[in-house]
Amino acid sequence: MAEGVLVVLRNLRQSGELDAVSMTPALWARVVVAAAIGFVIMSVLGPRRSTRLKKFPPGPPGRSIMGNWDVFFSGSPRQKLMQLAKQYANGEIVGLRIGFRPVVCVCSSRLAKELLHSHDKIFANRPRYDFCQTLFYGYDSAVIFSRYSAHLVRLRKLFTLQLFTPKRLSDLQFIRQEEMRKVISALHRTQTTRLAHKVEKIVSDMACNITVRLLQSRAFEQDKCSELNELVRKLEHSSIPMLGDFIPWIKWLYFSKRASERRIHREFEDIIDKMILDRRQLLRRCAAEEVPTDFLQVLLSKEQDENPDEVLTIQEIKAIILDIFAGGLHTSSATVEWAMSELMSNPRVMEKLRAEIDSVKGLRDKSALVTDEDVGRMPYLEKVIREVFRLHPVVPLLVPRLSTQEVEVASGEYSLPQGTLAYVNAWALGREERTWGPRASEFWPERFEEQCLDVKGQHFELLPFGSGRRMCPGMRLGLAIVHFTVANFVRFFDWQLPDGRSLTELSESVGRGNSPSTSLHAIPIPRRDLLL
Numbered sequence: 001m002a003e004g005v006l007v008v009l010r011n012l013r014q015s016g017e018l019d020a021v022s023m024t025p026a027l028w029a030r031v032v033v034a035a036a037i038g039f040v041i042m043s044v045l046g047p048r049r050s051t052r053l054k055k056f057p058p059g060p061p062g063r064s065i066m067g068n069w070d071v072f073f074s075g076s077p078r079q080k081l082m083q084l085a086k087q088y089a090n091g092e093i094v095g096l097r098i099g100f101r102p103v104v105c106v107c108s109s110r111l112a113k114e115l116l117h118s119h120d121k122i123f124a125n126r127p128r129y130d131f132c133q134t135l136f137y138g139y140d141s142a143v144i145f146s147r148y149s150a151h152l153v154r155l156r157k158l159f160t161l162q163l164f165t166p167k168r169l170s171d172l173q174f175i176r177q178e179e180m181r182k183v184i185s186a187l188h189r190t191q192t193t194r195l196a197h198k199v200e201k202i203v204s205d206m207a208c209n210i211t212v213r214l215l216q217s218r219a220f221e222q223d224k225c226s227e228l229n230e231l232v233r234k235l236e237h238s239s240i241p242m243l244g245d246f247i248p249w250i251k252w253l254y255f256s257k258r259a260s261e262r263r264i265h266r267e268f269e270d271i272i273d274k275m276i277l278d279r280r281q282l283l284r285r286c287a288a289e290e291v292p293t294d295f296l297q298v299l300l301s302k303e304q305d306e307n308p309d310e311v312l313t314i315q316e317i318k319a320i321i322l323d324i325f326a327g328g329l330h331t332s333s334a335t336v337e338w339a340m341s342e343l344m345s346n347p348r349v350m351e352k353l354r355a356e357i358d359s360v361k362g363l364r365d366k367s368a369l370v371t372d373e374d375v376g377r378m379p380y381l382e383k384v385i386r387e388v389f390r391l392h393p394v395v396p397l398l399v400p401r402l403s404t405q406e407v408e409v410a411s412g413e414y415s416l417p418q419g420t421l422a423y424v425n426a427w428a429l430g431r432e433e434r435t436w437g438p439r440a441s442e443f444w445p446e447r448f449e450e451q452c453l454d455v456k457g458q459h460f461e462l463l464p465f466g467s468g469r470r471m472c473p474g475m476r477l478g479l480a481i482v483h484f485t486v487a488n489f490v491r492f493f494d495w496q497l498p499d500g501r502s503l504t505e506l507s508e509s510v511g512r513g514n515s516p517s518t519s520l521h522a523i524p525i526p527r528r529d530l531l532l
């Protein structure tokens with residue numbers, strides 16, 4: 001029971017409630033009552049688990065009502081889950097429980113394929129967490145946290161067949177180029193001061209400008225992107241389930257977390273409402289052909305689509321825009337940060353990559369940016385980026401799935417009941433020695449000369465964008481930003497650490513996301529005079 005109280009306290013601290021309320025006697029009373037109720041119910045119901053779930057994958061025993069909550073929501077879940085899978089099931093899977101919910105985490109490519117390919121439809125649902133209702137626009141308005149349904153399939157098609165088509169991304173490449181030029185010129189201007197820049201911030205601001213221009217054809221006013229990125233970070237920190245999502249009778253403990261979620265949501269809503277209002281005013285002022293056919297216009301046109309199945313409400317349109325911000329900004333910038341960190345700590349790879357970029361781009365046109373077409377002629381760049389995704393998938397456990405029926409996995413060895421929460425550990429897949437050999441933990445892009453595995457969801461050894469029905473629909477844009485940014489950063493600058501230090505060992509942050517434990521600050525020394 002004491003343990004129960006401690007875990008509930010830790011959840012409250014994570015949710016910020018403890019900071020806000022600073023443990024009044026009333027809060028103590030709530031915590032103790034909740035833990036006591038949980039303890040009693042668990043004593044009555046808990047022991048049945050082992051008999052009901054006979055072929056459930058093995059794992060550590062769940063303690064009290066919380067089950068294995070601590071595995072997921074403290075320290076580094078991806079590492080702990082990989083260790084547990086090794087300890088209990090030959091590194092393939094681990095079976096756990098949170099509250100009464102059976103939970104599995106798959107750590108081998110064999111079982112990832114079963115879940116995301118053979119049983120893709122059964123695992124196409126997302127769990128329903130309370131934060132979706134307050135932070136986002138409800139459960140089924142947009143994509144990331146929606147149930148699998150015909151409506152979701154239509155929304156996903158909107159992403160892949162209308163917003164992020166190869167043609168549209170190629171036609172709009174000039175936006176990425178203009179934003180990259182702005183970044184390069186700004187970095188050039190600081191060369192005399194030899195200032196160290198936070199690489200992730202440069203890239204996330206650029207990714208934000210690109211995304212906003214793709215959406216509404218014009219950039220935000222100055223500093224608005226930093227504000228939006230800050231908001232996305234707050235959204236990420238708040239988008240975590242609480243114990244109340246698994247044990248309904250303690251939901252009421254989280255009222256102040258819900259209030260903070262509503263505040264974050266309102267801030268997003270203000271930004272999105274302003275974008276829509278500006279566009280509506282433009283539509284009133286201008287002839288239809290003068291209005292850009294950008295993402296926002298594609299989305300707003302769906303309000304009056306001739307096909308009733310295709311119609312989107314304004315709430316759904318706003319929810320999609322929020323998904324684009326939530327899914328697209330930090331993922332791309334964190335990947336570029338990892339890429340630059342790896343390149344700076346592996347000078348051999350940096351030199352080889354630079355030689356390739358210079359050979360494709362030539363040295364004569366000093367100001368020419370690397371384009372998407374150039375990227376297609378850079379096989380080593382492709383291998384470097386794959387290696388970055390292999391070792392540092394920025395969504396290491398993907399987004400969890402919920403099974404809709406009982407299913408057998410591992411050639412019938414295990415049975416997963418309906419309602420199992422399933423995680424796929426993309427971080428562990430990239431370290432599986434069965435696939436990657438004894439040098440699995442080394443950054444060595446040359447491995448892809450022999451291993452023809454790519455990141456597009458068909459090879460279950462390498463799943464930074466997931467796979468199957470819920471695979472990332474923004475992958476094309478994410479890949480375009482990452483390749484293009486890394487290539488141009490390497491072409492135009494030598495990157496040095498402040499005080500002549502060198503990056504020897506990279507370590508990861510703890511928690512659910514995956515960034516370097518210390519943000520990369522680096523000094524860009526210009527390699528060529530730009531004619532900007």
Ligand code: HEM
Binds near residue numbers: 323471
């Ligand atoms: C390097 C960049 C990116 C990475 C590594 C990444 C990774 C992921 C991953 C792992 C998932 C979960 C897939 C699964 O459950 O199987 C996901 C889902 C998603 N991503 Fe991305 N993503 C990136 C860029 C983007 C961009 C640029 C956008 C949009 C502008 C985007 C929008 C989404 C959405 C809407 C989902 C939810 C899909 C669904 O639930 O059906 N992502 N992403």
